[in-house]
Amino acid sequence: MLVNTVKEKLAQGGAVFGCFLRYAEPSFAEFVALQGWDFVIFDGEHGTLEPRDVENLARAVELRDTTPIARVPTNQAHDILRFLDTGIHGVHVPWVNTPEAAADAVRSVKYWPLGMRGLAGSRASDWGMSEPIGEYTQRANRETMVVVHIETSAAVDTIDDYVSTDGIDVLFIGPTDLSHSLGHAGDLGHPEVVAAMDQVANAVAGSDKVLGVFAGTADTAVRWLDKGARYLATTPDGFLQTGMRGYLDHVRDR
Ligand code: 3PY
């Protein structure tokens, strides 16, 4: 398991930038990593990616010094384990709607004494060949990140208790699900959605957690940096769509 440079940069007070990817193509993942993103999040919640895909995608981005992370499909220990065993350096856990569920996520990600992640030879541990297994478990506990999605009104209502939960690195706002949960699906600028996101940002400020958020465009990311976010994620889909549509609109309208 390599050093988690995202965790390192965050510990130094820096901001990190990443991309969600939902395509099972290692060359595309490597192409994206070469743009210079700090991390890539392979999306096991939305789309079709399975742990087998993620293992090869992780290899591809590691080649380009980019930290591999995955969004797991559920907050179930066995789902989280199958993704972690591929060798990724952290998980995004979706739909963590109570502080107790956040503590469950930490227990699934960490080995003893912080949690009860299942232990066996896998790519994550170099199949037990590089170091004594007890050293690996403690190193994995240090290097592996827990990113918890705050994306329902129930989570926002109890945000102060998430902030004091040990073992969480990033509290990550999922604006789309949050807007849906508040009855304003897709309207990320609705005053109630903005107020809920600001409530999360205010609760995280001054705590030992990092504020993360999905920010599709660079302008949105800059606004969030100004509000204290230091873990920003987007997706290539929007950029591809804008670029390709722009090309076709330009050539077809002549
Ligand atoms: C959301 O907006 O709901 C997300 O999960 C973003 O990744």
Ligand code: MG
């Ligand atoms: Mg979501």
